[in-house]
Amino acid sequence: MVEKIFRTNPYLDSCEAKITSIKEGTLTLDQTVFFAFSGGQESDAGTINDFPVKEAIAEGSEIYYVLGDGTDLHKGDGVVVNIDAEKRRKIMRLHSAAHLVYGIFSEQTGLKKLIGSNITSDKARIDFENETSIGEKLPEVEKEANGLIEAALPIRTYQDEKHPDKWWWECGNWKFPCGGTHTKSLGEIGKIKLKRKNIGAGKERIEITLEKE
């Protein structure tokens, strides 16, 4: 299983690694800083030995990196993995923001069933099952979120004791299972904006964007 350095140190933008398998331009590594789409969080952008990663695929506990043809890499080769640091920082900020907004929203409205979430470097969205519009509640949720961001509450992420590939995000009284990449404080998120979208009968979406990119 690949060692996922992005979980222990999400701030690391580069690492050395060894190729543990390679087949038709797709390889696996012994360790990596490069996140692959899972849990609604988009993949990083980046390179392996300066070859652009076309796709990163998380499968079970493994990650497959698709480089395509013409790389001349072999099993056992040492490589350097680099990611787009700016993009990663935005994803980390929006990912922590998504947990925060979900936490506040559930507290203020009684828990609503989460039916999906998506985190990119542009915005985060969380989808709920809810019969009525949540539009009215958003300004209050936004205000509380920005207050806690200003208070810069610390965030703790840690490995599950029983399941090594399961991780937790914890802040204040909130604790959610998540293996994504997050900031280590709410303060790093900076001010956020919330927008409501109706995505069908009984379904509501909250969109989160960063006020300062």
Ligand SMILES: [Zn+2]
């Ligand atoms: Zn998360």
